[in-house]
Amino acid sequence: xxxxxxxxxxxxxxxxxxxxxxxxxxxxxxxGSMVAALGARRAIVVTNxxxxxxxxxxxxxxxxxxxxxxxxxxxxxxxxxxxxATLQAVxxxxxxxxxxxxxxxxxxxxxxxxxxAGFAAAIYQRGMPFVQVPTTLLAQVDSSVGGKTAxxxxxxxxxxxxxxxxxxxLIDTACLATLPARELAAGLAEVVKYGAIRDPAFFAWxxxxxxxxxxxxxxxxxHAIETSCRIKAQVVAADEREEGERAVLNFGHTFGxxxxxxxxxxxxxxxxxxxxxxxxxxxxxxxxxxxxxxxVGRLRDLLARARLPVSPPALGHARWLDLMARDKKVEAGTIxxxxxxxxxRAVVGHDVPPEVLRDVLP
Ligand code: NAD
Ligand code: GLY
Numbered sequence: 001x002x003x004x005x006x007x008x009x010x011x012x013x014x015x016x017x018x019x020x021x022x023x024x025x026x027x028x029x030x031x032g033s034m035v036a037a038l039g040a041r042r043a044i045v046v047t048n049x050x051x052x053x054x055x056x057x058x059x060x061x062x063x064x065x066x067x068x069x070x071x072x073x074x075x076x077x078x079x080x081x082x083x084x085a086t087l088q089a090v091x092x093x094x095x096x097x098x099x100x101x102x103x104x105x106x107x108x109x110x111x112x113x114x115x116x117a118g119f120a121a122a123i124y125q126r127g128m129p130f131v132q133v134p135t136t137l138l139a140q141v142d143s144s145v146g147g148k149t150a151x152x153x154x155x156x157x158x159x160x161x162x163x164x165x166x167x168x169x170l171i172d173t174a175c176l177a178t179l180p181a182r183e184l185a186a187g188l189a190e191v192v193k194y195g196a197i198r199d200p201a202f203f204a205w206x207x208x209x210x211x212x213x214x215x216x217x218x219x220x221x222x223h224a225i226e227t228s229c230r231i232k233a234q235v236v237a238a239d240e241r242e243e244g245e246r247a248v249l250n251f252g253h254t255f256g257x258x259x260x261x262x263x264x265x266x267x268x269x270x271x272x273x274x275x276x277x278x279x280x281x282x283x284x285x286x287x288x289x290x291x292x293x294x295x296v297g298r299l300r301d302l303l304a305r306a307r308l309p310v311s312p313p314a315l316g317h318a319r320w321l322d323l324m325a326r327d328k329k330v331e332a333g334t335i336x337x338x339x340x341x342x343x344x345r346a347v348v349g350h351d352v353p354p355e356v357l358r359d360v361l362p
Contacts, residue, residue, distance in 0.1 A: 008226050012145060013237040017165050021145060021229050023222060027172040028058045031106060032066035034131060038167050040104035042069045044097055046090060046117035047108040048077040051135050054178045059108055059133065071097045075116065079266035082112045082152050084160075090120040104129045104167070110136035110183075111143035111270065115158070118149030122164030132166040135175040137187025137221070138271050141194070141228035142249075144169045146236040152265055156326045157257040163241055171229070173222050181214075181307075186271025188213060188306045191224050193278060194231045196299060197251050200344030202227050207298070210305050247348040251338040252278030255312065258323035262315050275308035283360045284352055285339040295343045314362040321357070 007024030022030065035043050043063055047056055052074060063070045073093040075086050097103075107117035107130055114132050121130035132144035150161025176184065188210075195203030205223075206213075212220040232249065239246040256277030259268055268276075282299050285291035300310045315323070324335050336349045 008222070010226070010229055010233055012165070012169075012233045014165060014240060019166060019168050021169040021171060021233065023140075023171040023173065023226055023229065025172065025174045025218060025222075027170045028055060028133065028175070029062045030170055031059045031131070031133060032062035032064070032068055034168050034170060035063060035068050035104055035106070036066045038104060038129065038131070040068065040102060040129065042071075042099070042103045043106050044094065044099055044103060045070060045072045045106045045108050046075065046113060046120070047072065048075050048113055050077045051109040051113065055108065055135055055172075055175055059106065063106075073097075075113065077112075079112055079152070079260075079270070080264075082116050082150075082265070084151060084153075086116060087120060087151050090117065091124060094120065094124050099124065099128065101125045101128050104131060106131050106133055107144075107166075108133045108135065109139070110134065111139045114139050114143050115148070115150050115161070118147075118164055118166065119151055119161055122149050122162040127164065129167050130164070132169045134169070134171060136179055137176055137184050137225070138190055139187075140171045140173075140176075140225050141187060142190040142232065144171070145229055145232045146246075146249075147240065155261075157260055157265070159326075165240075169229075171225060173218060173225065176216065176221060182269065184214070184216070185307050186269040188224075189271035189275040189278070189303065189308050191228050192299070192302055192306070193249075193251055193274065194228045196278065196282075196340065196343055197248050197338070197346035198231050198235075198344060199227070200342070202231075203298075203302075203343050207302055210302065214306065245348065247336070248338055248346045251340075251346055252276075252281050254324055254327050254335060254337060255280045255320075257327060258315070258320055259312060261323050261326075262319060263313060268309070268313075272309050275303045275306075276310060276312040279303065279310045280312055280360055281337060282340055284337065284356055285341070287356050287359065288339070288352070290347075291340045291342065295340070298343060312362060317358055317361055320361045 147165035
């Protein structure tokens with residue numbers, strides 16, 4: 001993988017709670033200076049054994065070099081552990097470490113670590129600061145930015161959580177070198193999402209550069225990450241608490257969350273469920289006459305080339321509706337969908353007639 005010379009810096013503009021996103025190869029080595037700049041003298045790194053084996057040492061060394069006292073809390077790997085039991089274990093670890101309100105949590109890992117550590121930081125002593133250091137493509141382009149933190153409930157995905165913005169996001173593209181191919185593809189699903197909802201030129205760029213991305217080309221990955229984070233930062237700055245526009249980021253997710261819940265958390269990766277969910281949402285858009293059928297084909301083809309599932313599992317109509325009715329996008333009992341008017345233009349809050357859902361859901 002080639003390295004990017006200087007980190008690229010974006011900002012999430014949220015007034016006094018604004019924060020930087022630093023993107024580049026080797027950015028992990030900035031953890032200590034960032035934590036010091038944020039005024040913390042102690043850091044607690046939350047991670048898991050898989051990530052720790054590859055990437056904990058450079059983070060620890062960077063914190064030590066700045067004289068930051070550091071402890072580590074490891075949680076078990078996997079979506080199945082984004083739950084109450086693991087949250088409690090992290091909170092217990094924070095108390096045992098005598099973490100104070102000004103101690104800073106460093107979330108080092110994928111979206112599971114980031115969501116859970118961020119939620120622990122949101123509620124420990126009513127809130128402590130945290131920094132996101134995402135190590136999967138999915139976390140680098142999506143979950144580390146925007147302040148949504150959560151755990152799953154057996155009855156619903158991400159049902160228990162809080163908005164709690166990080167103080168900074170450090171995206172080290174070198175971390176992707178150790179990421180399994182299936183996880184890289186899952187992250188690409190969210191990258192494709194940004195093109196589909198907001199940026200037709202980026203969607204076309206992805207069609208041209210998908211093979212380079214799958215091959216781990218550093219420059220292509222850095223461009224995809226930066227473009228994705230820029231779109232996400234704009235949307236979050238405009239609607240932090242998802243009162244309207246931010247829902248656009250949930251394109252494909254109402255179907256995707258139903259798949260994850262129905263099959264058991266971790267069976268399909270989040271990005272895989274979102275990929276199949278985006279194709280369903282595009283098919284619904286076409287059936288409602290909003291989206292040209294060839295555009296459904298372009299979306300399906302791009303996701304399939306990324307080796308992502310483009311056909312949903314057969315759950316049965318009643319089960320789909322039951323699962324989707326629990327979604328956080330439900331308003332006054334009605335499921336609100338994010339649909340496409342074109343590749344690059346999404347609309348939020350759309351009703352879908354039951355017969356259309358019956359036609360597309362297996
Ligand atoms: P994950 O955190 O489970 O990570 C995937 C796998 O890769 C894990 O086994 C992990 O240990 C491993 N891993 C991480 N970094 C690695 C590296 N550099 N090298 C080798 N292995 C590595 O999954 P994910 O896809 O990162 O995140 C999915 C989660 O993110 C879901 O729970 C989803 O709900 C959440 N999410 C949250 C938001 C948000 O806005 N908060 C947005 C999108 C997704
Ligand atoms: N991933 C959806 C959001 O951050 O709003």
